[in-house]
Amino acid sequence: MSLAPPPDAGEISAAADRLETAPAAEIVRWALERFPRGRVAVVTGLQAAGVAVIDMAAAVDHAYIEELRRERGWRIEVVVPDPDPIAEFVAEYGLDPFYGSVQRRLDCCHLRKVAPLDEVLTGLDCWLVGLRRNQTAGRARLRPVAVDVAHGGITKVSPVAGWDADAARTHLAARGIPLHPLYGVGYTSIGCAPCTRAVDPGEDERAGRWWWEQGIDKECGIHGRPVPITAAGAD
Numbered sequence: 001m002s003l004a005p006p007p008d009a010g011e012i013s014a015a016a017d018r019l020e021t022a023p024a025a026e027i028v029r030w031a032l033e034r035f036p037r038g039r040v041a042v043v044t045g046l047q048a049a050g051v052a053v054i055d056m057a058a059a060v061d062h063a064y065i066e067e068l069r070r071e072r073g074w075r076i077e078v079v080v081p082d083p084d085p086i087a088e089f090v091a092e093y094g095l096d097p098f099y100g101s102v103q104r105r106l107d108c109c110h111l112r113k114v115a116p117l118d119e120v121l122t123g124l125d126c127w128l129v130g131l132r133r134n135q136t137a138g139r140a141r142l143r144p145v146a147v148d149v150a151h152g153g154i155t156k157v158s159p160v161a162g163w164d165a166d167a168a169r170t171h172l173a174a175r176g177i178p179l180h181p182l183y184g185v186g187y188t189s190i191g192c193a194p195c196t197r198a199v200d201p202g203e204d205e206r207a208g209r210w211w212w213e214q215g216i217d218k219e220c221g222i223h224g225r226p227v228p229i230t231a232a233g234a235d
């Protein structure tokens with residue numbers, strides 16, 4: 001049996017329109033049925049919403065369950081960066097240059113996060129993520145299915161785009177899946193240790209990410225460069 005070719009922009013747009021208000025599990029099912037095994041993956045930094053997407057993917061496609069490991073059995077590939085450019089970066093700028101400027105912070109994020117993920121995505125036709133529209137101003141127009149121009153035109157699926165933070169936690173609680181332990185000590189977003197802190201009551205969900213930076217979206221570059229909040233939040 002021949003495999004269906006990757007979708008073109010027209011098919012992606014039609015799918016996005018049809019799935020705009022669909023339940024998250026239906027969006028996950030569309031992605032797993034549309035793309036062949038081995039060409040589609042869930043990518044997450046272990047935020048609650050991303051873990052919920054993994055859970056829905058496992059429920060939709062029982063063949064994934066064969067790849068389970070230990071109790072839940074999810075097959076998780078840990079992506080690590082190339083140590084050589086990081087060693088050069090540290091030698092030139094020191095261990096924590098990210099506190100000094102946004103550009104240096106983005107340089108670090110590029111080496112440790114963006115570049116390793118780019119390499120993984122070159123082998124895929126589709127990736128699923130736990131992005132939500134209400135996380136940042138720049139994510140406000142997030143579609144459930146989109147052409148990922150930054151990664152060679154593969155398909156990017158955001159099944160929980162319409163969820164809020166509570167919906168992700170409710171899903172995990174109902175499924176008996178533990179949250180990342182940092183959620184239990186005041187964190188509302190999970191990131192690298194030097195760049196993430198717990199938030200105070202009433203603070204924005206992503207206020208603990210790069211908390212010393214003001215006036216730009218809290219983005220590492222994986223999902224686009226951070227933009228000034230005033231420009232992105234115009235609508």
Ligand code: SF4
Nearest residue numbers: 098108109112192195
């Ligand atoms: S979050 Fe901080 S430590 Fe992690 S890659 Fe970005 S700048 Fe570097």
